[in-house]
Amino acid sequence: MDQQPVTIVIAGGGTAGWMTAAALGQFIESGYRIRLVESEEIGTVGVGEATIPQLRLFNSALGLDENAFLRATQGTFKLGIEFDGWRRPGESYLHAFGDIGRDVGLIAFQHYWLRARSLGVAGPLSHYALNDIAARAGRMHRGPAVTANTIPSLPYAFHFDAGLYAAYLRRFAEMRGVARTEGRIAHVERHGDSGDVAALHLASGERVEGDLFIDCTGFRGMLIEETMAAGFESWAHWLPCDRALALPTSNIAPPPPYTRAIARGAGWQWRIPLQHRTGNGLVYSSVHLSDDEAASALLGNLEGETLADPRPLRFTTGRRRQAWKGNVVAIGLASGFLEPLESTSIHMIQSAISRLLKFLPGRRIDPAERREYNRQTDYEIERIRDFLILHYHANERSEPFWQAMRAMPIPDTLAERIALWRGKGHIVREHEELFTEVAWFQVFAGQGVDPAGWHPLANAIPERDLGEFMETIEALYRREVGRWPAHDAFIAQHCAARR
Numbered sequence: 001m002d003q004q005p006v007t008i009v010i011a012g013g014g015t016a017g018w019m020t021a022a023a024l025g026q027f028i029e030s031g032y033r034i035r036l037v038e039s040e041e042i043g044t045v046g047v048g049e050a051t052i053p054q055l056r057l058f059n060s061a062l063g064l065d066e067n068a069f070l071r072a073t074q075g076t077f078k079l080g081i082e083f084d085g086w087r088r089p090g091e092s093y094l095h096a097f098g099d100i101g102r103d104v105g106l107i108a109f110q111h112y113w114l115r116a117r118s119l120g121v122a123g124p125l126s127h128y129a130l131n132d133i134a135a136r137a138g139r140m141h142r143g144p145a146v147t148a149n150t151i152p153s154l155p156y157a158f159h160f161d162a163g164l165y166a167a168y169l170r171r172f173a174e175m176r177g178v179a180r181t182e183g184r185i186a187h188v189e190r191h192g193d194s195g196d197v198a199a200l201h202l203a204s205g206e207r208v209e210g211d212l213f214i215d216c217t218g219f220r221g222m223l224i225e226e227t228m229a230a231g232f233e234s235w236a237h238w239l240p241c242d243r244a245l246a247l248p249t250s251n252i253a254p255p256p257p258y259t260r261a262i263a264r265g266a267g268w269q270w271r272i273p274l275q276h277r278t279g280n281g282l283v284y285s286s287v288h289l290s291d292d293e294a295a296s297a298l299l300g301n302l303e304g305e306t307l308a309d310p311r312p313l314r315f316t317t318g319r320r321r322q323a324w325k326g327n328v329v330a331i332g333l334a335s336g337f338l339e340p341l342e343s344t345s346i347h348m349i350q351s352a353i354s355r356l357l358k359f360l361p362g363r364r365i366d367p368a369e370r371r372e373y374n375r376q377t378d379y380e381i382e383r384i385r386d387f388l389i390l391h392y393h394a395n396e397r398s399e400p401f402w403q404a405m406r407a408m409p410i411p412d413t414l415a416e417r418i419a420l421w422r423g424k425g426h427i428v429r430e431h432e433e434l435f436t437e438v439a440w441f442q443v444f445a446g447q448g449v450d451p452a453g454w455h456p457l458a459n460a461i462p463e464r465d466l467g468e469f470m471e472t473i474e475a476l477y478r479r480e481v482g483r484w485p486a487h488d489a490f491i492a493q494h495c496a497a498r499r
Contacts, residue, residue, distance in 0.1 A: 009210035013038030016332025025176030093446030096131035121467030231321035
């Protein structure tokens with residue numbers, strides 16, 4: 001029997017590389033050797049500072065102490081994302097984490113809210129979302145509800161410095177046996193018979209051989225594309241923003257517990273509050289806005305003192321046609337890119353790692369497992385793509401960019417979902433797609449996509465009882481949030497970073 005360990009080589013560090021290394025180091029106990037190759041000469045994109053609640057599962061699986069992690073990464077809490085001006089200027093809504101209202105029997109809350117709104121006995125959707133109420137009030141809480149056991153626990157995610165997170169995970173991974181090699185990859189050696197990657201040759205002359213290679217080299221895709229020619233499917237016709245500018249600013253107020261996505265004339269601006277600074281950026285379409293105009297638009301809409309010059313980024317939205325080809329698996333930006341509108345970048349790293357662990361090969365790679373990995377990867381990113389397109393497509397803005405987004409043909413999968421909603425307010429979540437029915441509900445409502453009706457069983461509740469039902473939910477949530485500390489006070493008590 002072959003007792004030689006299977007060698008997994010991770011090409012590239014950053015968030016993707018060190019998340020992968022940390023997970024492999026934690027969950028693979030024997031039979032494998034993990035090695036990561038990165039060069040300090042090569043920077044990382046490092047703008048993925050906002051996350052969604054699933055990251056808590058990843059950190060928990062690693063056994064990370066949440067407060068220590070937040071201190072190390074200058075982290076804050078995140079209860080949702082505010083979309084400012086996406087439907088029309090002057091209007092905003094929050095895509096809040098967690099449930100909205102209460103389902104009754106077999107019927108989802110959206111049907112009762114739609115009927116109650118038509119009768120004038122319901123307020124805005126935000127009144128029935130615990131996370132929305134807490135975010136607007138700037139409050140934070142962990143654990144069971146304070147006032148009533150019928151109120152769910154508050155779901156939350158994080159804002160953090162991605163560079164500090166990668167460094168934190170590097171220490172974690174190295175303590176679990178992951179070997180790091182400093183060096184720039186000069187060229188890639190392939191097996192003559194199979195075409196698989198055999199080794200990485202570094203500029204220093206060192207040769208790093210392996211059995212499975214993880215490509216975390218970013219947009220370049222040095223292994224998956226430049227070497228294996230996996231192919232790239234562009235989605236620029238649906239998501240045409242192709243550039244971004246990013247820079248940090250000083251904080252001028254306590255950090256709010258939510259991310260902001262502010263619609264601009266040819267794209268959108270992000271604002272991500274950390275303990276020590278605020279991350280800012282402008283995502284835009286170069287067809288509709290020049291680089292100089294973009295810099296002016298960003299610099300003219302900042303809060304606080306700029307701490308660095310704007311950093312330009314260029315990208316094309318889309319995916320690799322094969323995220324796993326031969327013995328190369330692409331994770332992170334090497335596998336594809338969707339703009340960070342719903343903070344999904346780090347989650348897609350996390351889900352790719354989970355799939356890799358599920359289908360982890362030995363010395364031999366099973367083609368059927370590779371095909372299934374790619375099928376699941378494609379399904380996930382396509383459904384996230386549709387969710388992002390909805391934000392752009394359902395708008396009432398007047399600028400040429402937004403008019404074009406409103407008029408463009410959309411994927412059939414999204415068109416069918418919109419049609420199902422426009423009928424009687426139905427939303428169906430298939431398999432394990434990321435965004436829940438409640439997430440789609442909030443964006444449909446926030447972007448002004450109204451259905452013609454609702455489920456007929458929602459008519460069973462008398463109008464007076466329906467109004468009281470809505471009032472009770474709002475009153476319970478507001479009373480609960482009123483007992484919680486301010487977000488900055490909560491951080492100061494539990495996880496303030498050392499200055």
